[in-house]
Amino acid sequence: MTTRNADLAVRARGLAKAFGETRAVDGIDLDIPTGSICAVLGPNGAGKTTTIRMLATLLRPDAGTALVFGHDVAHDAPAVRRRISLTGQFASVDEDLTARENLVMIGRLHGYSPAAAKTRADDLLVGFELDAAAGRLATQLSGGMRRRLDIAASIIVRPELLFLDEPTTGLDPRSRSQVWDVVRHIVANGTTVLLTTQYLDEADQLADRIAVINHGRVIASGTREELKSAVGAGGIRLRLADPSQRDRAEATLTASLTPHVMKDGDPAALRAQLPAEDLAASTNLAVQVLNQLAQEGIAVTDFTYGQPSLDEVFFALTGESTDRSEVSV
Amino acid sequence: MTVLDAEAPARPAGPVSASLTYARRSLLKIKHVPEQLGDVIGIPILFTLLFTYLFGGAVSGSTHDYLQYLLPGTLALAVVFVTIYSGVTLNRDLTTGAFDRFRSMPNWRPAPIVGALIGDVGRYLLAAGLVLGLGFLMGYRAHGGVLGVLFAVGLVVLFASALSWAWTTLGLLLRTPTAVMNLGFVILFPVTFVSNVFVAPDTMPGWLRNVAEANPISHLVTAARDLMDGTPAGHQAILVIGTAAVLIAVFAPLTTLLYQRRE
Ligand SMILES: Nc1ncnc2c1ncn2[C@@H]1O[C@H](COP(=O)(O)OP(=O)(O)OP(=O)(O)O)[C@@H](O)[C@H]1O
Ligand SMILES: [Mg+2]
Numbered sequence: 001m002t003t004r005n006a007d008l009a010v011r012a013r014g015l016a017k018a019f020g021e022t023r024a025v026d027g028i029d030l031d032i033p034t035g036s037i038c039a040v041l042g043p044n045g046a047g048k049t050t051t052i053r054m055l056a057t058l059l060r061p062d063a064g065t066a067l068v069f070g071h072d073v074a075h076d077a078p079a080v081r082r083r084i085s086l087t088g089q090f091a092s093v094d095e096d097l098t099a100r101e102n103l104v105m106i107g108r109l110h111g112y113s114p115a116a117a118k119t120r121a122d123d124l125l126v127g128f129e130l131d132a133a134a135g136r137l138a139t140q141l142s143g144g145m146r147r148r149l150d151i152a153a154s155i156i157v158r159p160e161l162l163f164l165d166e167p168t169t170g171l172d173p174r175s176r177s178q179v180w181d182v183v184r185h186i187v188a189n190g191t192t193v194l195l196t197t198q199y200l201d202e203a204d205q206l207a208d209r210i211a212v213i214n215h216g217r218v219i220a221s222g223t224r225e226e227l228k229s230a231v232g233a234g235g236i237r238l239r240l241a242d243p244s245q246r247d248r249a250e251a252t253l254t255a256s257l258t259p260h261v262m263k264d265g266d267p268a269a270l271r272a273q274l275p276a277e278d279l280a281a282s283t284n285l286a287v288q289v290l291n292q293l294a295q296e297g298i299a300v301t302d303f304t305y306g307q308p309s310l311d312e313v314f315f316a317l318t319g320e321s322t323d324r325s326e327v328s329v
Numbered sequence: 330m331t332v333l334d335a336e337a338p339a340r341p342a343g344p345v346s347a348s349l350t351y352a353r354r355s356l357l358k359i360k361h362v363p364e365q366l367g368d369v370i371g372i373p374i375l376f377t378l379l380f381t382y383l384f385g386g387a388v389s390g391s392t393h394d395y396l397q398y399l400l401p402g403t404l405a406l407a408v409v410f411v412t413i414y415s416g417v418t419l420n421r422d423l424t425t426g427a428f429d430r431f432r433s434m435p436n437w438r439p440a441p442i443v444g445a446l447i448g449d450v451g452r453y454l455l456a457a458g459l460v461l462g463l464g465f466l467m468g469y470r471a472h473g474g475v476l477g478v479l480f481a482v483g484l485v486v487l488f489a490s491a492l493s494w495a496w497t498t499l500g501l502l503l504r505t506p507t508a509v510m511n512l513g514f515v516i517l518f519p520v521t522f523v524s525n526v527f528v529a530p531d532t533m534p535g536w537l538r539n540v541a542e543a544n545p546i547s548h549l550v551t552a553a554r555d556l557m558d559g560t561p562a563g564h565q566a567i568l569v570i571g572t573a574a575v576l577i578a579v580f581a582p583l584t585t586l587l588y589q590r591r592e
Contacts, residue, residue, distance in 0.1 A: 056433045059592050082341075082435040092430040096358045108350040109436055111338035120335060127332030137361055153430070157337040189333045 009034045009161045009192035010055060014064035016216075017050050024050040026216030027064065032194060032209070034069075034160075037187055039207035040196045041313075047216040048196035049089050052163045055194070056086045068161060085159035087150045089166050089196075093138045099149050100125060100134040103156060110157045124152040128182070144175030151182055155191075162186060164195040168202060180205055200313055212317060220317050227313070235273045235306065236286050241299035243268040249298050256292055262315060268301075273316055344437035351431075351444020356451060368414055369452045373407035373460040380527060381467065388528055393468055400464040401481060401553035402526035404457055405546065408489045409521060411456045413513035415449050416496030421506045423591065439585045446493055453486045473559035481556040484569055488549050491573035494580035501587040521546050545572040 010032040017025040025047040032038040040048050053059040055066055057077040065072060071079040086092060093102045100121050107117030125131045128148045133141055141149060147167060154162055164183065168176040183206055187193055197203055203210045204224050211221040220227060240246055246268065253261045253272050260273040272289075274282040286305045293300055342350060359366060380399055385392030419442060422428050431441045461478065465471075471478050496513060503509050523541050524530075530541035541547055548568045555562035 053429070056429075058429055058432055078435065081433055084433060086430055086433040088426040088429045090426040092426040094354065094358075094427040095425070096362050097354065098361070101357055105350055105354055106430075106434075109342050109347055109431075109434055111341045111346075116338070123332050123335065155333060158333060158335075185333055 007034050008032060008067070008069075009036075010038075010066065010068055010194060012051075012055070012064065012066040015051065015054060015061050015066055016063040017047075017054060017059060017061055023216050025054065025061075028213065028216065028218055030211060030218070030221075032192060034192050035187070035190060036208040037183070037193045037195065037206050039203035039210045040194065040213055041198070041200065041203045041210055042196070042213040043198060046213045048213065049165055050216075051213075052086070052165050052194065052196060056084055056163055057081055058086075083160040084163065085154040085157075085161075086163045087147075087154045087165065087167065089169075091138065091146055091150060093146065093150050093153060095139045096137065098135050098137055099130055099141065099145075102138060102149065103153055106153045107156050112156075120156060124156065128152045129178075142175075144171050144178065147171060147175065147179060148182070151179070151186075155186060158186075158189060158191055160190075161192045161194065164193060166196050166198065169198065176202075201307060204307070212313065235271060236289060237264075237269065237271045237302070237304045238289075238293075238300050239266070239302035240268045240270070241301050245298050246270060248296065249293060252292055252296060252298075253289060256288060260316065341435045344440060344443075347436040347440035348443040348447060351441045352447035353444075355445050355448025359448075359451070366452070366455070369411050369456050370459060372410050373403070373456045374463060376403045376407050376410075377460050377463045377467070384527060396464065396467055396469050398554075399527065400460070400469045401557050402524075402550045403464075404460045404481065405485050405488075405550050405553055406521055406526055407456050407460050408453045408485050409492060409546065409549075410514075410517060411452055412449075412489045412493040413496055413510060413517065414452070415446060415493035416498075416500035416509045416513060417506045418445060419497050419500040420503065420509045423501070438589060442497055442584060442588060446490060446497070449493060450486060450490060453489045454482070457482045457485060471557045471559075473555075473557045477556045477559050480562075480566075481553040484552055484556070484566060485549065488545075488569055488573050491576040494577055494584055497584040498580050498587060501584060501591060520544065524550060526550050545569070548572065 008031055010030055012028055012030040015025055015028040015030070016023070028047070028051055030038070030040075030051075040051065042048050050059065054061050055068060055073060057073050057080050060074060065074070067073070068080045069083055071083075073080050093099075094105070097105065103121035103124055104114075104117045107120045108114065112120055122131075122134075125134045128151070130145060130149055130152070133145055138146060138149065151164070151167065154164075167183070168179050171179065180202075183193060183195070193206075195202075195206065207224065209221065209223055210227055211218050212227070213219065238249075240249060246263065250261055250263065250270060253270065262271045263269075264271060274285050283305075290300065290303065341347075377400070380403060381392055381396050385395035385399075389395035389398060422441070422445075428441065432438070461482075473481070496509070499512060500509050503512065523537065524544045524546040525541060526546065530538045530547070533541055545568075548565050549572075552562045552565035552569050555565060
């Protein structure tokens with residue numbers, strides 16, 4: 001990338017952090033242009049939270065540097081803290097306080113007068129559809145409400161850079177899309193967002209750039225189009241009526257479309273990446289696969305065609321499944 | 330979403346305002362989770378009742394006479410034991426996501442700790458009030474009058490606030506709230522019992538007497554006794570204030586340093 005330093009909300013080089021023997025983050029480079037959304041995509045234990053905690057000045061890096069709007073997180077933490085806001089993976093609201101008290105408290109800390117903090121809290125409660133629950137303790141809110149409260153607390157004063165650590169993990173589809181809407185609005189107002197997720201579709205929906213990390217390293221990064229073309233336009237999953245026919249089905253698939261055929265843990269299931277670059281060709285291939293299996297008398301009970309899952313992205317990027325991948329592209 | 334473009338304050342809250350905001354947080358927590366006051370209520374009542382009726386007859390011949398001797402001691406003891414919970418609470422808070430947010434905010438960094446300790450003064454006053462209320466019901470007479478009692482409570486609370494910095498240091502060093510509590514009690518039991526709270530040190534063997542007489546808790550209790558009895562307490566009170574100053578001078582910077590280093 002050729003972006004100048006001044007235009008970067010985050011510029012990390014060789015960022016590393018170990019906990020004892022565990023190399024949680026093992027040399028991460030990350031550039032996030034101001035005003036964009038960057039998604040850090042990775043499975044459990046990949047190092048997402050550790051990366052965010054270093055960028056938010058909560059952890060000191062063992063090695064490497066990170067600049068937030070040009071300010072070093074290790075040496076100029078106060079300047080970084082003035083520009084960021086953190087919504088942690090596990091509720092960053094105070095559980096023994098009500099929704100409203102939480103917002104008033106953070107407002108006061110930002111320097112609002114008591115009256116202004118209350119007005120601001122009430123406005124945010126209405127804006128985030130939390131007004132009915134304003135007097136409830138945070139522990140008594142649903143997961144989705146708590147997430148919204150958490151994000152509301154992060155934007156009492158609009159930060160220049162907002163960290164969202166797995167903002168939608170565990171939320172139902174409606175709550176997820178509510179959170180996504182909020183994030184889009186925040187970015188439209190000029191805030192840069194770094195979010196982590198385990199879901200490719202979330203990264204796909206929201207992010208301008210995606211960094212895939214595993215074992216503390218970036219194994220791929222780019223726009224969603226760049227990533228997807230590395231992975232294949234789509235994938236298929238199918239489930240056979242008779243598990244004993246799986247080997248035959250695998251042979252058929254491998255011959256007709258792609259070497260990237262995987263056997264699932266499920267003894268009746270197969271997955272495959274479609275190699276075609278464009279969607280029309282992929283669709284065509286998917287239809288051919290079904291036809292061919294039908295001709296050979298192999299009965300299929302389930303068939304899905306669509307975006308690759310995180311696991312398939314990993315497979316495509318590393319040639320291994322998520323829990324063993326070491327290879328970088 | 331119009332709520333996103335509100336006008337921001339010129340600057341974040343300063344050290345005093347941020348600390349008071351966190352103090353308010355402690356008080357709100359007490360309001361919403363009153364059961365966390367169990368220790369604050371239980372310890373003073375238990376100490377006052379238990380020791381008066383258990384030891385009264387044996388030590389002074391009558392529970393009434395013993396109560397006159399004991400009550401200022403249980404006042405100090407109850408409040409001093411409650412201070413352990415400052416360390417326990419901090420240790421518990423550190424593992425919450427809320428503290429991650431606090432630590433990434435642009436305020437004076439020790440504000441959450443200082444604020445919590447200010448809030449704890451409310452707990453100390455409550456514990457003191459309980460001991461005194463119970464004592465008066467059981468027949469304690471304060472010859473030093475209202476003023477004497479107020480000064481005694483003030484001195485005890487001052488000492489307690491200083492001592493709580495030692496527990497916050499411990500709260501940052503140990504891994505779990507239970508560990509902080511256990512170690513706290515293990516330290517406090519001998520320190521408070523080898524003093525003049527329950528018996529006059531001149532009944533103890535020589536070496537123990539020396540320890541008991543040098544114990545800061547003894548100075549605190551003597552000062553509280555004198556103030557509540559209406560006898561001059563200047564010398565002892567100054568010793569207590571000096572000890573409090575030393576505790577703060579040692580443990581406040583240590584707590585702050587450990588907190589800054591905390592990951
Ligand atoms: N405080 C800590 N002490 C010891 N090990 C840690 C600590 N924090 C993280 N780790 C380890 O570092 C690795 C990366 O953890 P991290 O929390 O950054 O992963 P993550 O990508 O956020 O995972 P998840 O999706 O589960 O939240 C894991 O192996 C984890 O066990
Ligand atoms: Mg995490």
